[in-house]
Amino acid sequence: GQSLEQPSEVTAVEGAIVQINCTYQTSGFYGLSWYQQHDGGAPTFLSYNALDGLEETGRFSSFLSRSDSYGYLLLQELQMKDSASYFCAVASGGSYIPTFGRGTSLIVHP
Amino acid sequence: GAGVSQSPSNKVTEKGKDVELRCDPISGHTALYWYRQSLGQGLEFLIYFQGNSAPDKSGLPSDRFSAERTGGSVSTLTIQRTQQEDSAVYLCASSLGSGLSTDTQYFGPGTRLTVL
Numbered sequence: 001g002q003s004l005e006q007p008s009e010v011t012a013v014e015g016a017i018v019q020i021n022c023t024y025q026t027s028g029f030y031g032l033s034w035y036q037q038h039d040g041g042a043p044t045f046l047s048y049n050a051l052d053g054l055e056e057t058g059r060f061s062s063f064l065s066r067s068d069s070y071g072y073l074l075l076q077e078l079q080m081k082d083s084a085s086y087f088c089a090v091a092s093g094g095s096y097i098p099t100f101g102r103g104t105s106l107i108v109h110p
Numbered sequence: 111g112a113g114v115s116q117s118p119s120n121k122v123t124e125k126g127k128d129v130e131l132r133c134d135p136i137s138g139h140t141a142l143y144w145y146r147q148s149l150g151q152g153l154e155f156l157i158y159f160q161g162n163s164a165p166d167k168s169g170l171p172s173d174r175f176s177a178e179r180t181g182g183s184v185s186t187l188t189i190q191r192t193q194q195e196d197s198a199v200y201l202c203a204s205s206l207g208s209g210l211s212t213d214t215q216y217f218g219p220g221t222r223l224t225v226l
Contacts, residue, residue, distance in 0.1 A: 096213075097143070103152050
């Protein structure tokens with residue numbers, strides 16, 4: 001089967017940098033996605049990594065190491081509006097249904 | 111263009127009643143997913159539709175749950191004889207439907223179901 005592990009909660013202060021880790025176990029791995037969900041809102045796509053390395057999109061970056069079955073989401077210059085839940089999701093061969101992690105609640109303090 | 115829409119946004123029902131939840135995907139998206147999210151939990155896959163193919167119902171938790179998709183567009187998730195454990199947010203997502211799980215999913219705002 002497939003499984004993902006990510007921390008349940010991370011706290012940081014405004015302006016800081018925070019990293020949310022995700023480790024996974026799956027077969028036929030295609031790539032790792034990240035989604036953001038504010039309280040009461042819909043998950044929205046942030047990034048997708050299929051190859052090893054760092055993908056940067058503004059203040060957010062996502063990293064993947066296929067050999068370590070590990071990835072992370074890096075948020076820089078944290079803002080209060082970044083307080084949300086962040087989900088990693090695994091896409092794997094033969095399955096059109098991505099598997100989502102349980103989510104990490106990011107709390108940004110002033 | 112318009113995103114994924116869901117209705118109703120909130121539904122309160124009594125135990126034992128049937129409910130219908132509706133999802134309108136993004137126009138042109140052939141893939142449609144239903145998920146369930148309980149308070150503070152991740153996304154639990156329920157059912158997947160792709161074009162005119164038979165749906166993947168492997169995530170439905172019991173035979174009280176069913177879904178259909180008419181004309182390859184609008185989908186309805188039906189829960190019969192609701193139980194209190196069915197209380198959750200039901201999310202619908204659509205994607206272009208390339209047939210790969212690498213498709214970006216676009217989520218609707220969800221329906222919050224409360225079973226009393």
